[in-house]
Amino acid sequence: MTPLTDTPFTVAGRAFSSRLLVGTGKYKDFTETGAAIAQSGAEIVTFAVRRTNLGQDADAPNLLDVVSPQRYTLLPNTAGCYNAKDAVRTCRLARELLDGHNLVKLEVLGDDHTLYPNVVETLKAAETLLADGFDVMVYTSDDPIVARELEAMGCCAIMPLGSLIGSGHGIQNPHNVRLIVEQSSVPVLVDAGIGTASDAAMAMELGCDGVLLNTAIAHARDPLRMANAMKLAVEAGRDAFLAGRMPRRQSADPSSPFAGRING
Amino acid sequence: MPTPNESIQLTLNGESHTLAAGLSAADLIEQLGLTGRRIAVEINEQIVPKSQLAQTHLANGDQIEVVHAIGGG
Numbered sequence: 001m002t003p004l005t006d007t008p009f010t011v012a013g014r015a016f017s018s019r020l021l022v023g024t025g026k027y028k029d030f031t032e033t034g035a036a037i038a039q040s041g042a043e044i045v046t047f048a049v050r051r052t053n054l055g056q057d058a059d060a061p062n063l064l065d066v067v068s069p070q071r072y073t074l075l076p077n078t079a080g081c082y083n084a085k086d087a088v089r090t091c092r093l094a095r096e097l098l099d100g101h102n103l104v105k106l107e108v109l110g111d112d113h114t115l116y117p118n119v120v121e122t123l124k125a126a127e128t129l130l131a132d133g134f135d136v137m138v139y140t141s142d143d144p145i146v147a148r149e150l151e152a153m154g155c156c157a158i159m160p161l162g163s164l165i166g167s168g169h170g171i172q173n174p175h176n177v178r179l180i181v182e183q184s185s186v187p188v189l190v191d192a193g194i195g196t197a198s199d200a201a202m203a204m205e206l207g208c209d210g211v212l213l214n215t216a217i218a219h220a221r222d223p224l225r226m227a228n229a230m231k232l233a234v235e236a237g238r239d240a241f242l243a244g245r246m247p248r249r250q251s252a253d254p255s256s257p258f259a260g261r262i263n264g
Numbered sequence: 265m266p267t268p269n270e271s272i273q274l275t276l277n278g279e280s281h282t283l284a285a286g287l288s289a290a291d292l293i294e295q296l297g298l299t300g301r302r303i304a305v306e307i308n309e310q311i312v313p314k315s316q317l318a319q320t321h322l323a324n325g326d327q328i329e330v331v332h333a334i335g336g337g
Contacts, residue, residue, distance in 0.1 A: 023337025033335060048336025051277040051329065052303055054296055063333045064302050079336045089309060093331050096304035096311050165337070214337025 006242065009210055011187050012103055012135035012156040014073065016043045019204070020234040021075065021189065023047075023214025024067060027223065034066040036217050040227035046075040046105050046212065049090050049097065074098060075137065077105040082118065084108060084125035091129055104129065105159070105191075105212075107139035115165040115192075119146050123153070130154045139191050142176040144183060151186050158184055159191035159212060162203065166215045168195030171202055181207040197226075197233035204237025205245070272324040283322065290317035296330070303332050 008015035022042040027033040037045055045067050067074070076094030081087040091104045108125055110118040117140050129136050130153060137157035138150050147158045160180055163169035170193060171177060181188045187209035194200050194213040203211045211234055220226030258264075270285040276292075283292065289312055293299055305312045306329040312320050322328075 024335040025337045027335060046337060047333045049304075049331050050334045052296075052298065052301075052332045054277060054330070062302060063335055074333075076333070077336060089306065092311050093304040093306055093329070096313060097302060097331065097333060212337075 004239070006238065009187065011044075011137065011209075014103075016073070018043045018231075018234075019210040019238055020200070020230055021046065021210055021212040022217060022227075022230075023077075023212070024063060025214050026218035030061050030063065030066040032223060033063070036223040036227040037067060037072075039224045039231070040217065041231045043073055044075050045072045046077045046214075048077055048079045049094050050080075069098060069101075073103070074101065075103060075105050076101075077139075078107050078125075080109070081107070081125075082109050082111075082121070084121045084128065087121070087125040088128050088132075091134055092132075095134070102133055103135045103137070103156075105137045105139060106155075117141050117161070119143070123149065126150060126153055126155055137189075142173050142180065144176060144179040147180045147188075148183060151184055155186065157187045157189060157209075159189045161192040162190045162199065163193030165192040167193055168216060168219075169193050170195050170199035171206070174202065174206055177203070177208065178206050194230075197229040200230050200233040201237035201240070204234055205240050207241055210234070272322060272326075274322060274324065274326040274328060276328045277330060287322050288318050289320040289322060289328075292322060292328070293317060293330070298330065301332070303330055305330055 008017055009019045018041045020040055020042045021044040022037055022040050024033055024047045047063055078087040078090045081090055087108050095102055106125055108118050108121040110116045119141055126136050126138055136155045138155045139159045140146055142160040150158055162171035189210040189212050190203035190208050191212040194216045200211045217223050217226045271282050272285050273282050308327050
């Protein structure tokens with residue numbers, strides 16, 4: 001039997017075998033964070049940048065002790081930024097934090113009720129970051145025209161939302177995600193809105209190159225079990241996409257032959 | 265040059281602080297107990313690379329940010 005093969009997931013010249021990217025927020029503690037991420041099989045892990053709590057125990061554990069830059073490709077994000085300037089400053093701080101590492105997840109949010117991407121500020125920030133040598137994976141709306149602009153500017157991955165960040169509403173407009181996949185030469189990942197394994201599988205069946213999620217694992221009743229489910233769902237969805245699904249039919253089509261029936 | 269008795273006022277992570285004059289950014293990081301920790305420092309919206317913390321002198325009115333990695337998606 002010929003072994004099944006796939007091309008690696010490649011972004012900004014780096015190749016990965018896992019197509020699941022995960023966040024590090026909302027876990028009970030760092031132990032659970034580390035265990036869930038290990039179980040998910042993810043190789044790219046995103047984190048946020050925040051002010052250090054001064055005057056507290058300087059020996060307190062650090063996220064990067066659990067999610068080590070030696071083991072994972074770290075993807076600093078600009079979560080919490082509502083304008084281009086803050087997002088650019090955050091990326092530059094992250095690059096300093098990670099000793100020159102230049103792969104970032106850009107997200108510029110519109111308001112704190114929807115956390116919907118502000119595409120005007122996102123475009124501005126992307127332009128500055130690209131000119132400054134960053135590899136920009138960009139969180140955006142599922143608007144194919146905006147996606148095309150971001151790719152033309154030089155972003156290395158387009159990451160449309162499936163639905164609102166943290167909502168778990170899955171992929172609300174699969175047709176738009178499909179349009180973005182069809183037109184893009186850089187990887188497309190659904191980022192935001194994944195609630196359960198079938199949502200992740202759907203993203204991959206639509207032809208996405210990967211899925212980025214956080215809350216679906218962290219807020220599952222059993223995060224480790226859900227991390228495993230997401231790993232399998234991304235693999236299953238990818239295989240289903242590569243296999244090519246059967247055509248849909250309006251009427252039934254028996255799987256057993258008519259010929260040779262005992263009542264024939 | 266400031267005398268050792270002089271002090272400067274600056275904003276550190278959004279809060280006002282009074283420090284002795286003549287300190288470097290590296291001195292401040294040491295006072296905060298953060299030497300060797302994985303942090304990044306920005307002064308007046310410009311990154312100060314680790315290699316330059318010792319040569320960077322703090323001035324009255326500086327806006328300083330000290331950040332680290334936290335969980336997020």
